[in-house]
Amino acid sequence: GAGVSQSPRYKVAKRGQDVALRCDPISGHVSLFWYQQALGQGPEFLTYFQNEAQLDKSGLPSDRFFAERPEGSVSTLKIQRTQQEDSAVYLCASSLTRKEKLFFGSGTQLSVL
Amino acid sequence: GQQLNQSPQSMFIQEGEDVSMNCTSSSIFNTWLWYKQDPGEGPVLLIALYKAGELTSNGRLTAQFGITRKDSFLNISASIPSDVGIYFCAGHYSGNTPLVFGKGTRLSVIA
Numbered sequence: 001g002a003g004v005s006q007s008p009r010y011k012v013a014k015r016g017q018d019v020a021l022r023c024d025p026i027s028g029h030v031s032l033f034w035y036q037q038a039l040g041q042g043p044e045f046l047t048y049f050q051n052e053a054q055l056d057k058s059g060l061p062s063d064r065f066f067a068e069r070p071e072g073s074v075s076t077l078k079i080q081r082t083q084q085e086d087s088a089v090y091l092c093a094s095s096l097t098r099k100e101k102l103f104f105g106s107g108t109q110l111s112v113l
Numbered sequence: 114g115q116q117l118n119q120s121p122q123s124m125f126i127q128e129g130e131d132v133s134m135n136c137t138s139s140s141i142f143n144t145w146l147w148y149k150q151d152p153g154e155g156p157v158l159l160i161a162l163y164k165a166g167e168l169t170s171n172g173r174l175t176a177q178f179g180i181t182r183k184d185s186f187l188n189i190s191a192s193i194p195s196d197v198g199i200y201f202c203a204g205h206y207s208g209n210t211p212l213v214f215g216k217g218t219r220l221s222v223i224a
Contacts, residue, residue: 004155033211042117042201042214043156056211091155102212104155 004105012111013082021077021108025094035091082112119215134218135186136202145178145185148201
């Protein structure tokens with residue numbers, strides 16, 4: 001596609017539910033990043049993939065957060081047993097290589113009730 | 114983690130006025146980037162700076178990479194209503210570290 005596509009745009013979950021957020025990067029982009037943006041804050045890094053390899057997961061806040069990119073293209077961010085503090089916009093970005101310009105998707109707004 | 118201090122937090126300006134916002138860090142950064150985010154969208158890159166002292170323009174936008182490598186500013190000249198949004202500074206403090214973002218400056222333009 002022309003840009004980074006994320007789905008769903010909005011997700012409402014009850015506390016304790018598991019959620020899965022999808023990211024379709026720009027075709028051919030090797031690098032893929034996930035960021036979390038709380039209300040009124042800047043994006044905060046969660047994890048980074050180079051092709052299918054997860055090279056940096058230092059930003060994942062707990063072991064309830066898990067990301068994968070099995071074929072080096074589409075990525076899924078999974079949050080298990082969601083908590084209210086997980087409510088945020090989850091942004092995906094891709095780039096041709098790690099040092100190139102990042103293109104962001106529109107994000108998934110997660111609300112945990 | 115690394116902190117970027119961005120100011121001001123918000124600005125209300127008249128259409129046609131010039132705007133200036135800045136970002137500081139306690140650590141040296143290798144790159145400085147400025148992004149704009151509209152409601153419901155992801156950030157979009159406006160300007161990228163790669164060398165200390167570098168001054169770069171993109172239309173009505175001008176940004177500079179501070180000599181100390183610990184700060185950057187963004188100027189917008191002759192503001193227009195579509196400049197409304199949240200502006201973020203961001204940077205890498207070393208080659209392979211993730212991009213770190215400031216908390217943003219919310220710009221409102223009064224026609």
